[in-house]
Amino acid sequence: MNILICIEYKELKINNIIYNLIESAKKIKNDKNENNIYILIIGYKIKKNFIKSKLDNIVNIKKVIIFNNIIFKNIISENVVNLLLNLYKKYNYLIFPSNHFGKNILPRLASKIDVSPISDVINILNKNTFEKLIHSGNIKLTVKSYDPIKLLTIRFTNFSNINIIKNTKYKVKFKYINNNFDKFKKTKFINIKEIEKNNLNLNNSKIIIGGGRGLKSIKGFEILKILAKKLNAAIGATRSAVDAGYISNNFQIGQSGKIIAPDIYMAIGISGAIQHIAGIKDSKTIISINQDEEAPIFSISDYGIIGDLFILLPKLIKMIK
Numbered sequence: 582m583n584i585l586i587c588i589e590y591k592e593l594k595i596n597n598i599i600y601n602l603i604e605s606a607k608k609i610k611n612d613k614n615e616n617n618i619y620i621l622i623i624g625y626k627i628k629k630n631f632i633k634s635k636l637d638n639i640v641n642i643k644k645v646i647i648f649n650n651i652i653f654k655n656i657i658s659e660n661v662v663n664l665l666l667n668l669y670k671k672y673n674y675l676i677f678p679s680n681h682f683g684k685n686i687l688p689r690l691a692s693k694i695d696v697s698p699i700s701d702v703i704n705i706l707n708k709n710t711f712e713k714l715i716h717s718g719n720i721k722l723t724v725k726s727y728d729p730i731k732l733l734t735i736r737f738t739n740f741s742n743i744n745i746i747k748n749t750k751y752k753v754k755f756k757y758i759n760n761n762f763d764k765f766k767k768t769k770f771i772n773i774k775e776i777e778k779n780n781l782n783l784n785n786s787k788i789i790i791g792g793g794r795g796l797k798s799i800k801g802f803e804i805l806k807i808l809a810k811k812l813n814a815a816i817g818a819t820r821s822a823v824d825a826g827y828i829s830n831n832f833q834i835g836q837s838g839k840i841i842a843p844d845i846y847m848a849i850g851i852s853g854a855i856q857h858i859a860g861i862k863d864s865k866t867i868i869s870i871n872q873d874e875e876a877p878i879f880s881i882s883d884y885g886i887i888g889d890l891f892i893l894l895p896k897l898i899k900m901i902k
């Protein structure tokens with residue numbers, strides 16, 4: 582039972598979601614209760630010591646394969662798939678995170694090797710049976726796969742990252758490769774420009790403050806940013822706020838944005854559409870401010886404040902030392 586977890590090396594690091602993915606892979610076992618977990622890291626100028634500091638001594642990892650190539654300086658899925666087409670036959674499972682990286686690769690790879698991909702997995706019941714979310718996270722589906730190779734994207738927030746066992750006596754094998762493979766010729770990376778940088782990472786922040794159309798303008802989001810700074814929180818937004826141009830779309834949370842699971846999510850001027858809730862429902866505590874007492878966001882909130890955010894936010898900011 583060989584499992585390959587694929588993750589990208591970006592901005593000189595791998596994301597801590599690797600631990601959640603390892604946790605998910607641990608649940609896939611053969612009849613003898615065994616599995617072999619391999620990790621494939623794809624990127625350019627990968628710092629070996631950094632990777633070692635993250636992954637060495639983790640007893641569940643059989644081997645870490647580091648694929649360092651200038652082709653992956655800026656990742657396009659076509660090249661990743663061409664690489665995976667050379668590797669996939671050795672594995673029974675290929676696991677990707679449910680993020681832009683994984684969602685880009687899975688459909689293309691699945692069509693190339695003719696298997697049914699299983700996306701947004703939230704639980705692994707046994708080696709063939711998976712629970713996944715559909716319809717913006719409103720329906721939980723249980724699926725059984727008979728494909729010999731299973732391709733999964735994992736909703737990493739549904740798997741804990743605290744059960745990783747390290748043992749200094751256990752040395753993980755690291756293999757560095759840079760083989761040639763066919764570079765995809767029909768698509769070429771040209772340029773990437775970040776419009777606006779999020780102050781903190783939406784995946785790793787304990788507190789996230791989401792702003793909606795209720796903030797009414799770019800200026801409205803400036804108030805949110807003051808609050809975020811005081812709380813050391815990251816900022817997020819609804820699609821309507823993004824579409825209205827209040828903030829750039831790398832802040833978008835929801836079905837077509839990022840999926841988050843912070844300790845605290847504050848929804849400010851957000852109605853609570855199902856597409857937004859799909860991205861926030863794993864938050865541990867949800868606090869909402871909305872002037873409409875019937876706003877659907879209150880039905881999933883732990884704490885709700887009915888009132889005008891333009892009156893409440895300045896008061897809140899003043900109260901926080």
Ligand SMILES: Cc1cc2nc3c(=O)[nH]c(=O)nc-3n(C[C@H](O)[C@H](O)[C@H](O)COP(=O)(O)OP(=O)(O)OC[C@H]3O[C@@H](n4cnc5c(N)ncnc54)[C@H](O)[C@@H]3O)c2cc1C
Pocket residue numbers: 792793794795796818819820821822833834835836837838839849850851852853854855856857860870871872873876888889890891
């Ligand atoms: C295919 C598809 C994918 C989508 N994907 C996403 C997604 O990923 N993420 C996402 O967020 N949406 C997504 N949407 C859009 C979604 O359906 C909603 O339109 C959107 O989430 C609404 O955003 P909002 O809550 O900011 O705006 P609104 O629904 O307009 O709500 C604004 C809220 O602010 C409140 N408000 C106004 N003024 C004040 C004030 N002064 N004080 C307090 N409260 C105030 C109002 O009462 C209202 O509840 C998607 C839609 C489709 C069709």
